[in-house]
Amino acid sequence: MNKKYRKLPRNTDYSAYRHPRWWPTWLGIGLMWLVAQLPIRCQWWLGKLVGLLAWRLARSRRHITEVNIRLCFPELPAAQQAALVRKSFIANGIGLLELGLAWFRDPAKLTDITQVHGLEHFEQALAQGKGVLLLGGHYSTLDLGGSLVTEYIHADVMQRDHNNPLMNAVMTRARERRYGTVLGAKDLRGLFRSLKKNHAVWYATDQDYGRKDIVFAPFFNIPAGTITATSRIAERSGCAVVPFSHVRRDDGPGYEIFFHPALENFPSGDDLQDATLINSTIEREIRRAPDQYLWMHRRFKTRPDPEAPGFYGRS
Template identity: 85%
Template sequence: MKKRYRKLPRNTDFSAYRHPRWWPTWCLIGLMWLVAHLPLRLQWWLGKVAGLLVFHLAGGRRHITETNIRLCFPELTAEQRSALVRQSFVANGIGLMELGLAWFRDPKHFLKITRVHGLKHFEQASSNGKGVLLLGGHYSTLDLGGALVTEFIDADVMQRDHNNPLMNAVMTRARERRYGKVLGAKDLRGLFRSLKQNHAVWYATDQDYGRKEIVFAPFFGIPAGTITATSRIAERSGCAVVPFSHTRRDDQPGYDIYFQPALENFPSGDDLQDATLINSTIEQEIRRAPDQYLWMHRRFKTRPDPDDQGFYRRK
């Protein structure tokens, strides 16, 4: 079924998904809609339960998370790292519940509990008239944080399509209501058109995309395969690159959005220097709330030595 999904083109017309094979997905979407309309504290509690359930049942993902946190936080004790692993699953479980909020609720409902920091940095960057590349990351607040951002700025977004076409249709249509344009992950022409129109575009570089067009730049002190496309985009378009992040407050239901000053001397002409700056900037944002990052991803999968068996082999 998964392979058949990938052969289907993107189709956001819900009438195309009437066949019974889509009914299980429709049931899941209906459940997400129902949960999205529960009180926020209850949703967070359900997210914690879901996160802990995955923590106990998904041994492979737990191993990846444990490996990443061991590599990235050597200064922590074994007990502290174990606690961070557990907290990471809880935070991403809550993020799973927040998908429904991002897709089925109006973000205006959450403006009273949302704080924005450094908006002036974005406004300064956009004044150059050449567009802004919003340098984001895969935080557990990914979809809801993006929806909240669009209440303060106009932005387009680049997305990797979901393997399930119906789920992708729901996700895409929800994002089309929030963002100006929803661009495919490989739609560079669309990206440059948006930047030429002085739009802001949400863009993330913090995952392992394989060995093509990368350099190995330190990320939490570990050489990590980092794409060089960000430098090419900024060089060709003249756009500003503005790091931003979003976190969930722990003390009470609420969210914080952070805009940082645009990267200086970027691109520098040195791909490794640029990638190092990007990684260190994202690292600083992650350290605001380390548990709220997507540590379940094999960030260090691609190694400088192709024969290196890597960090994720299980004994």
């Protein structure tokens, strides 16, 4: 968490943010609200500009993205890797503007440009009565995709707090309007309560969380630190683990949501086997639209050998 906000309380009551120190954040939130009122084609165009600007100026993030693309797509010529880096920034720029859609607009108004595939897989898993862990990933449509999903299913969500307490308040209140329950990232008791009620819970495992409780499983053929908590949760609760993803369509403003059959033989009793299955499942969804993944994250920061040189240098 940003040191500037580390000791501040996480309060979702807007009256706690009247002090002038919060005015710049309020200004940014107001700008997000205004942009969210624009036609979606205009928002995509502005998002592309934001992404291209970040591609030019955010050198550290561009370096991380270049390293990740080079590691994960070695079969692509250098020119195509560079093009994918650029497209990734554009996709995430659009995703940044889509936060306003997710937080301040009614997602029901986007259902006419949204296609849902495999909803029967989710319904079959929920019918087992032990809850569903929705295995998602950090795609550029993260918040908007989640909001759209709640137009078709009832779900709870686990979230990591935003560094800025005011932005966290806006994000949390927006998600509380869409989801049944908003759980903290470490609220395992709340998670198990939701699963016991036969709820679905949005859950993502595809980031590098350090060395605690992980195994190194292949992700695009690179050993990646992968948490084992998913296996523990499924083992203890008996819940089904249903992969799902959401992508932005290339043929015009529109979105697609994909639900897949619940993971079979999960948990298997072998943490490495389970983590490998999870990573390959997420990798499959990323390959559906490679530019729409959050490649700016240092996914391979933790190496199997602590003494081995890092992939990212001083990025």
